[in-house]
Amino acid sequence: MHHLKKELVKADKKMSLKFEIIKKTGNARRGRLYTKHGVVNTPAFMPVGTCGTVKAMMPESVAATGAEILLGNTYHLMLRPGADLVEKMGGLHKFMNWDKPILTDSGGFQVMSLTGLRKLTEDGVTFSSHVDGKKYFLSPEESMKIQHKLDSNITMSLDECTPFPATYEQAAQSMRMSMRWAQRSRDAFRDRDGYGIFGIQQGSVFKDLREESAEKLKKIEFDGYAIGGLAVGEGQEKMFEVLDYAPQCLPDDKPRYLMGVGRPDDIVGAVLRGVDMFDCVMPTRSGRTAQAFTSYGPINIRNARHREDYRPLEEGCDCPLCTHYSRAYIHHLQKCNEILGVMLLTWHNIRYYERLMQGLRQAIEEDKLQEFANDFYRKQAQGDIKEL
RNA sequence: GGAGGGGUGGCAGAGCGGUCAAAUGCAACGGACUGUAAAUCCGUCGACUUAGGUCUACGAAAGUUCAAAUCUUUCCCCCUCCA
Numbered sequence: 001m002h003h004l005k006k007e008l009v010k011a012d013k014k015m016s017l018k019f020e021i022i023k024k025t026g027n028a029r030r031g032r033l034y035t036k037h038g039v040v041n042t043p044a045f046m047p048v049g050t051c052g053t054v055k056a057m058m059p060e061s062v063a064a065t066g067a068e069i070l071l072g073n074t075y076h077l078m079l080r081p082g083a084d085l086v087e088k089m090g091g092l093h094k095f096m097n098w099d100k101p102i103l104t105d106s107g108g109f110q111v112m113s114l115t116g117l118r119k120l121t122e123d124g125v126t127f128s129s130h131v132d133g134k135k136y137f138l139s140p141e142e143s144m145k146i147q148h149k150l151d152s153n154i155t156m157s158l159d160e161c162t163p164f165p166a167t168y169e170q171a172a173q174s175m176r177m178s179m180r181w182a183q184r185s186r187d188a189f190r191d192r193d194g195y196g197i198f199g200i201q202q203g204s205v206f207k208d209l210r211e212e213s214a215e216k217l218k219k220i221e222f223d224g225y226a227i228g229g230l231a232v233g234e235g236q237e238k239m240f241e242v243l244d245y246a247p248q249c250l251p252d253d254k255p256r257y258l259m260g261v262g263r264p265d266d267i268v269g270a271v272l273r274g275v276d277m278f279d280c281v282m283p284t285r286s287g288r289t290a291q292a293f294t295s296y297g298p299i300n301i302r303n304a305r306h307r308e309d310y311r312p313l314e315e316g317c318d319c320p321l322c323t324h325y326s327r328a329y330i331h332h333l334q335k336c337n338e339i340l341g342v343m344l345l346t347w348h349n350i351r352y353y354e355r356l357m358q359g360l361r362q363a364i365e366e367d368k369l370q371e372f373a374n375d376f377y378r379k380q381a382q383g384d385i386k387e388l
Numbered sequence: 389g390g391a392g393g394g395g396u397g398g399c400a401g402a403g404c405g406g407u408c409a410a411a412u413g414c415a416a417c418g419g420a421c422u423g424u425a426a427a428u429c430c431g432u433c434g435a436c437u438u439a440g441g442u443c444u445a446c447g448a449a450a451g452u453u454c455a456a457a458u459c460u461u462u463c464c465c466c467c468u469c470c471a
Contacts, residue, residue: 050424071423109423117425130425161423200423231422239422260423281424288427289420304417334427342427 017154017196017223019255023365027247027274030364033224033255035101035153036194037093038068042255042276043360045267045353046071046103048284051080052096055284056339056346059098065319065347066354068100069153071279074146075107078136079129083149091151103154103279106143106185108178108200108228109260112161120160122177140184144197148190154224157185159200161259162229171204178202178228179216186220196223198257201250204229205242214249224255227275231261240269247274264293264356268376271360272369283353287346290334294352297380301345306331319351320344 023030033040047054047062050073054062062070072092077083089095092102111118111125119126124139143158159178162171182199189197199217203209217225227246230239239261247256257277258270267278283293290302294314299306301313309327317323321330321344333341356376363372 046423048424055424056427073424076424103423105423110425113423114425156423159423226423228423233422257423262422266422280422281426282422285421285424285426285428289429291421300419302418337427339427
């Protein structure tokens with residue numbers, strides 16, 4: 001046993017995160033990712049906890065939804081409370097009372113979303129903090145250092161999330177810089193058992209750029225490969241076009257993570273195309289803006305038609321909202337801007353996502369993914385359950 | 389009884405001769421949200437409309453004026469203070 005483990009480590013010296021695929025159906029995979037803080041069953045959805053909290057949720061509640069891994073953010077935590085403090089407090093897991101795996105984004109998304117507040121050079125990015133205007137410098141090396149201090153299980157290499165639309169030249173230039181940064185990130189990453197680093201493919205909507213990016217990343221060797229720069233305004237059709245080839249040029253035996261995606265229908269489509277991991281603010285942000293996810297499509301619970309609806313949000317959902325409260329009540333809470341409304345709806349939305357992932361995983365295991373997807377899309381298209 | 393202040397769109401509240409179908413906020417109605425600068429943002433919000441306009445509107449009525457939510461008179465309400 002010991003011997004076997006030693007051999008594994010020796011043979012796989014650089015790789016410190018184990019990933020196994022237990023079943024394949026078409027391009028879809030059912031896998032397990034082993035980290036120091038536990039196992040992640042894939043396809044997996046990671047709720048977003050940017051500032052060391054999944055907004056409006058207690059960590060124990062997040063765990064109760066079935067989520068096995070969270071996303072945190074380098075940029076936000078570096079500003080507040082600062083990486084040194086998190087380290088001093090025993091790492092992000094302990095600090096925020098979440099003992100399951102954590103993946104941290106590198107700040108690459110903020111390179112895109114904070115245009116105007118940042119200056120980009122080959123060396124790195126200088127941000128003017130959106131909090132107080134103070135200047136912060138983030139390079140691949142700096143981002144790795146911070147993510148080490150946060151003690152995240154999965155470190156993301158620093159990239160530039162290429163905005164859309166981009167010309168071929170812009171996309172190529174941006175992608176190539178991200179690849180240089182990927183190498184620098186990998187070099188600065190400290191391998192430890194149960195921890196890993198993911199590279200991020202870019203290339204916008206251009207097939208040969210996506211391929212070139214994948215080749216470069218494979219050469220560097222990562223524990224997992226992310227697909228970045230999608231769901232940034234290109235629309236689902238174009239995104240699926242890219243996903244028809246992008247995951248396939250990444251290594252087959254490593255997890256594939258589609259960053260920032262997405263709506264439930266995006267996720268189902270992406271799983272069919274071979275993606276294993278997702279993160280998105282959609283369930284949490286929507287919880288705060290009255291959008292509720294259901295098997296019959298998203299609904300806006302603030303709409304007047306829910307005012308006197310005594311039914312649960314979703315029949316058969318086991319979240320606290322659906323088990324104990326009516327649509328009328330959550331409608332009322334949201335209209336009154338009550339904190340509880342935000343809490344309950346966030347909980348429901350995350351639970352909806354996690355149930356969807358459970359369904360996808362089971363469908364892959366049972367070789368019924370296509371039926372599952374067909375059923376899913378049929379119901380989504382059908383729209384909200386008709387009023388009684 | 390005396391002195392003063394006021395009545396504006398569902399509510400609060402600006403406007404005090406033309407650029408006013410009337411600021412702004414709230415409410416209402418709808419939409420958006422994809423590696424979180426988000427408990428946020430964006431529309432609509434008198435009625436018709438061939439979308440250019442047309443009509444009805446700032447307590448009521450009557451006036452002044454080319455022109456009135458804005459000025460005058462009377463009336464009806466409301467509020468504050470003094471008897």
